[in-house]
Amino acid sequence: MNGENNFFKSAFSVDNVIFGFDEGDLKVLLIKRGTDPYNGLWALPGDLVYPNEDLDTAAYRVLEELTGLKNVYLEQVHTFGAVNRHPLGRVITIAYFSLVKISDFALKAASFAQNVEWHNVESTMKTELAFDHNAILENCFNALTQRVRIRPVGFELLPPKFTLTELQHLYEALLREELDKRNFRKKILSTSLLIDLDQFQEGVPHRPAKLYQFNKQRYQQLEAHGFSFEVKESKKKEKKKRLAALISA
Amino acid sequence: MNGENNFFKSAFSVDNVIFGFDEGDLKVLLIKRGTDPYNGLWALPGDLVYPNEDLDTAAYRVLEELTGLKNVYLEQVHTFGAVNRHPLGRVITIAYFSLVKISDFALKAASFAQNVEWHNVESTMKTELAFDHNAILENCFNALTQRVRIRPVGFELLPPKFTLTELQHLYEALLREELDKRNFRKKILSTSLLIDLDQFQEGVPHRPAKLYQFNKQRYQQLEAHGFSFEVKESKKKEKKKRLAALISA
DNA sequence: GCAAAAGTGTTTACAGTACACCCATGG
């Protein structure tokens, strides 16, 4: 396969890191491989890109075939192309991540996999995955962490109605950092991106929390008007010296 | 070419947006195409990836063949794979940008190009380039703008010795924003990333400015210790409402 | 002595941080 100038003897695939959020922690959807290579190992869902198919389309297709979901947040992250990353030939892969609400979907049967499951992200990163999927997962997780500091993408992972505590737990999982309840509420409410539904949890063994909804229209308005959604780094306990910002005036 | 399942009848290339900084503005290195398709149009340097070559290696090779430079800042940005982006077949391309010091290199003759030139970035973005290279350029420029807010990559574009005013002009070009001289100096000096060389400009028709050098060792130290180099967005004149940060505690 | 760019401090406003107690519900 390698060697001479066989430029058109290569293929490209997409791999899709599908994130969900449930029971207070971040999950990733994995497929247990039923064929060689890497038979029996867990892998990220992916597929070769059809010759007449755009890359994003292929990534959406992988997602939809697996979950039945459409209109999902999807973002291209990085392309992995080490020469020997695929044992069967030169296959580079374009990595995407997507964010889904675990609440509102059921898994489809995926013919090419024995098994499909949600796995905790942190523990998955310590496990061996097929191919270079550990590197891909880590890369996409970092991209998500970064993205969530800049844009309110977290809502893509929550059910339509959620409590502020659920939202806070989500951010804590994504940022791997504990947040102060009062400060978090103050800030998140000051964005005007949440709609107070004036509804409450039911059947919980404690004071029921208010339910909120993400105000997507409002966000798109603000975004269109050039407003930025800035998320700052928190100061660490051990007073790290800040490298001062460069921008002024 | 398109149509049936010719998975291995496709190719991938790298394109490299090579940025330089000279005379107060940001430049990009372009090649005038001497063959069809797009004969006569300016294009980004790029090449097909060899079958036994990693993607990053290919991007470095393109850069080195063109400029003779090694050990240059290089970053993968995005992969472009629209079905019809290349008139001769299915060719997806992985876009990189690199940052070079215009001062210290001479262009090599590039056999596949009639002409190689530095072009002003802003005006190039208003011109038609070959293939989807307008989209690639814009994407890479945005990536650079973002990167420079987070990491001190600007120094890669300056000669080894520079004045604070030159550095400020660079940041102004990258961020498309005017900066306040005093605040800029205060902040940049407070990072301890600059070495005061105690040398001065010569032969300038005004008070000569001090020369500084980037302290790479120091930066790597800080980076290794988990310090962050944070660059904040400046507030605009028209007091835009800030969407408050989400992180606290 | 004039032109041109270098260099330098202080004040004000806001956003980030830290922190502790009472409330509503189910069992």
Next chain:
DNA sequence: CCATGGGTGTACTGTAAACACTTTTGC
């Protein structure tokens, strides 16, 4: 009445932002 998580305000501190004049050199 107890356990559980929900909900709320204030004071402090550090960084960003605004802003104008003096200095040094070449000609």
